[in-house]
Amino acid sequence: MSLRRKELQGRKSRSVWLLGAMLTLVGCSKEAAPTGTADARTARTGARVEAESGSSKLSELPAVEGLSTARVFAQKLEQETPLKETTAVHVKLVPPANKELEDSLVRVVGDPQDPVVLFRSDALAEMGAIPKSPGPGFFTLFSDVPDSEIQRRVDSEARVAKGEFGETTRETVLFNGRHPAARFEGLALEAQAFRGGGMVPIANCPVMPASTQAVWEKALLVRDAAVVQDPARTWDPCTGAGTKGGAWTFAHLMREMAQGSGTTAEDFVTKWLSRWLNDYTVNGDTVPARRKMYDEVIAPWATASGQLSSLQFNSASNTWQVLLSGPLDLDIAPFRLLSIVNRIDLASSTGGGYGGTSTAGELRFVFGLTQPSPWGAGTEASCNLKSFTAIFEYGVPLTGCQQVIDWARKWAQLGARASFDATYLAQLEAMTESVVLHGKAPNKGNQSALNQLRTNEIALVLPNGQWELREFQLVDENPATGTNTPSNGLLRAHTVALTPDDATHDFQTDPDVDDLVTSTIAGGLSGVTVPTQCAASFTVPHALNGNPFLGGNALVDVPTHWEAFSANPGVATDVCARKEFSGNTCNGCHFKDTDTTDLTGINNNAFTHISPTSGIPAKLSKFLTGGGTGFMFSVPDAQFGAGVTSWPFADLLRRHQRLYDIATCQTCGRFFALDAGFLVRMEEVAGAVPFDRLSGTPGELPFKVGPIRDLETMKQLLELRTSFAKEPRDTPLGFLRPPEPFVH
Template sequence: MKFTTKTLAVFAVVALTTLLLSWNKFAFPITGNNAANKLAIHHWNDNENLSDQELSALEANADWYSYTDKTNKKRIPAAEDVLVQRIPGDNSHILIMAFYSKESFKESSIVIGDDENQIELKDNGIGDDKKAGDGIYTAKIYADVADFRKQAVKMALEQKKTGASYKFVNRMITADADAAEPFNAAKFDAFQPVSIAATGAVLNSELIDSVRRNCIFITDLNVVEDPTRTWNPCTQTGVVNGPWTFGEIFRQLASTTPQNIATDAELSDFIKIWLTNYAVRRIINGDTVNPRPLVLDKILNPWIAKSEAAGGPTGQLDMKFAPFKLTAILNRFDLRDRFAGIPAGECRFTFCLINADCTDKENFTMIVEYSIPKPNKCDSLHSWADQWFNLKNYDLGTPAYNAALQNITDQFSKSGSNRNKTNQSSLSTVRTNDRALTLGDTAEFREFRLNAITGNFIETTCSQIPADKFNGRGVGNPDVATMVLYVNQERKNIIKDNYTVPDTFNNVPFVAGAAHILAEPVGLTNLWFWDGTEQRNTPYFIKNTTARHVFSLNTCTGCHAGELQTHYTHVDPVFFGTETSLSGFLSGRAGAGGAIDFDFIPENDSFMMRDAALRPASNPTLRMFNDILRRARDLKDFSITTCTTPFAIRNQLMYQPTSMVH
């Protein structure tokens, strides 16, 4: 980790705002007897849309429908400060206090903890809380005062030796002014409130580097091309049904139960039903999703031809020729959110498409996302986090490391991992980012979830992004006015990154069926991002610069383009034998396609972005990112604190789930 003095000085001046068409030759048989399954396949192959009644029946039983409903709950925002105070005559308890400004939170109490142990902090002026409505929420908690003091003093002394520190606000890096006085022992001894918000913010460079290398975003070729767990369809080497292969991961998704693992024929049908989505015109939430015509020529036809040439049944896909390469395995413990029903966060596999000639990669990437099936209990969450954290103790890519990693991935990737969901799978979403399947170079983003009736993928709306027509980028019209009205009305929640873009807004279908990058993703001008117009005092102007940025950042097309100087992909497609490269947002170093790091210091471990809309015009805001570092710090902070201790409670009070899906 290379945070230089110059880098930290830059923090002080950064204006951080906290805020298939009918296809005869390869028509495939239906291996199941599910009528709804046949109905869906019939309509897709006949290039028709499901009727409203049929689609409603599918949606009513789809996992993604209830998932979206869960995320509409408002989360408690992160506390702006956390303080502790000794209680005279009591050496077994302390007061812990969370501070919120009136603009950020106004309720009378806060409940944190897990399903077994909960703590209520009150701002009602009764008992331990001194004054009602002052934004200071108080609770008395158990703590050995002497042990707590000793630990806090030790952490503060270590912190002061390192000099300036930093923190993440939402996902941006900023200098941490509170780190100058991480813990005031004299005030604590005098029974005065003392902030512990920054206590322990010091980072051991060697430790945090090993965490982010081994435990967060794993791209090492000794892992993602491990010949005992992956398969190379070009050289026909590896293990064709290895646990990290595209074929085995999708076989587990297609299986109805652990006792009924999908056959080769059933897996082939499952994959073809999924890919056929790209070959037909569909309307999703009022948004027309047009065909990507090259899905047949680039994926399905060559795959089936190779399978048949090898002696396979007519029209059946053989996984030995699956044209997908694993590029990364991701730990997204940082996405944990009990209000969204994912207290242990997510984990993900990323793949890219390999061309039919096996000579190069294609511009098609896919991410398979799982909601981790762990209960909202502190011990359980710590056990899960520690499994990832302990990967730092192995040499990356060794047999011992890969075995430990597989032990983790098996817990969410197999059928039976979540018996309450479709196909008993922990799958949340499959997202694709595609420039390869069209005659042009337009990047398109789609999302898929398992449908409870068919057990197959159903294409759904894209999370956190309105349809393309709502993006003005300098042009005002009624659609743009609708988007701007939404951002302006929701600006407080958007600034706090505590919102969900609704399917419908102002009685108009709002969320996109598919999303597109329609201009340059990187560079100085003509970038693709989300905005209205710059005409003030009109219905097309987003009033708050931070709200505009956060809203655009949380969309797939803003995040993968101009808002972050991302050249279409955060995890770049690569051919076998090449380790993927990452975007600047993830890595802290400028990524592909001529992305610009606006501090022009490539070695300082931070990627600086100028506001894509050049706001404010007099001096556009600069923002710094290194999201893998943020995720590593979060995992480390969680793993090294014991459940129910003051610092564990502090971490929970100051933790902010993100609305960003990336």
């Protein structure tokens, strides 16, 4: 138990008393309070936040030198290492979460079963292993970077400057996490200096494709009617226009996902929808039924399919069940495509964010629920759009630096096209099919690349109720071990990402949330300045302080966000940690932490970042757009208000820069993975392993954690690498990015 936790014991008893008093007033179920009360509260909250939020020009951000933003330097070695590595890669690591490791000469990050081991650059220079150190705070690992890769990067810079991907700009916005912080100009790769043994920065390109609305629409978040109502690839349940079972339909995605499940696609979907008919429990959190799923979705769909349906109670199993005279017709599903989303910004490395194999992020399909009358034969006016989105989120099944670059370049090529012509549509279809078809992910459930399917709705509880988010995966989740095991079968309910159980944890007074924020997350931060330097790396455990923590669903308004009651508004790490935690929960991301609170839908969205009720094209939140090209949208801190700080957002710009950074500027090298046995040997040699684990990671480590301060010990470990080296991996030189807890 932490000292901070002990200090909170007295407060905890008072918090529990307060929570009990609140439950006496509003009840202890997750079932919502009456709509009138909730709407009045939302209207007051939304009006206050909206009055303080607003967009401002990105050009008002301070300008900084490009070199000051570089965190990776490469230096050609005079002699190859015993592993035939040709290059020293120097990385400015963030300060360790474990303060005991601050002066360690060796750092270990990533997954203990697939560790990344780095050596302090100053110490390597002192012992003559590298020609020169970039300075304090840098750590070094070694790679093979062929001259052809350096030339590829140089040639790529030249093609971008000539307009290969459209109009260009010399200015890049520096993001700290999700927040615009400054402006700078990127740096050309100094190929000649590198070849001569000089230390060169591996940074953003000096010229980048300009971030425009047209590029966003074609390469990042595709919502134009030419795509989402493409007659050859989509089918509209409202009008009947399109092709049933087309490549971008709900039916096609479900048919591919259901293969290998042991049942038909129709039964696969019916059983998924039936999860709303009965209470179920995930990680100790009982998720209440929303039986209007039958009235709003299943029954109308069955009728349109020419089938009889009924909802009956089975006394033997004590559950409500749907009886159908025949299968639902997937080809006329009431889910209409709203957007195809490129989330290559989630491209990272496996192994806790550090190390492992490069990945290509996610591909997402966003659908909105309709209840058309007549079904498939009406107009937009008879569509009856519902406040319900279903988001299919696939892990792009590509690994390795060059494959990820190729994927990024395909998106960049789409962004450069003048229109949504036949070539654009054919290329986009080829890309989506390479992800969603059965068999594209042989090691995942049903051999589907699906990571998760999320829903966000209030349609099933109107006129009384709250917005609710749920998550489903093709895995067996084990909360006790915090693991997911891919397995074939039906979609299974899963804990919602990074979000506490809001039935047992109050969003303003919970001591577990307070402890996680102010002790664990804040304790792993250093050098924080709000709002320009605030980015945390952490995990949220299934259980905290012996009790289940992650929720089986997430309600919104309330909670509108999450607070840490003992956080000090005058302490930057407390303010930053609370925002980082709350902003990455479903509740905060879909309401107060992003000011997605406009119930009128006039100035912004409410609860959704892609609106299911605004028609085609779907309206986007200002969290995404910043208020338009060249703008950022600033939101007052959800707990402390604008008097302490406001947090700026321009997420499509952030995603744009990440896309083109990968497509045009990423430089690859071959890095040797190390066997986990290296850490066993390290403990034998040094007496401890300087492993810096993410804040909030549960479980015991199989070795003693501690610093290595002896130069001779470091030298011995450097030489031992050859005995534990595994296969080399094709990895970006900048792969040692701190893991970001982005899921939304």
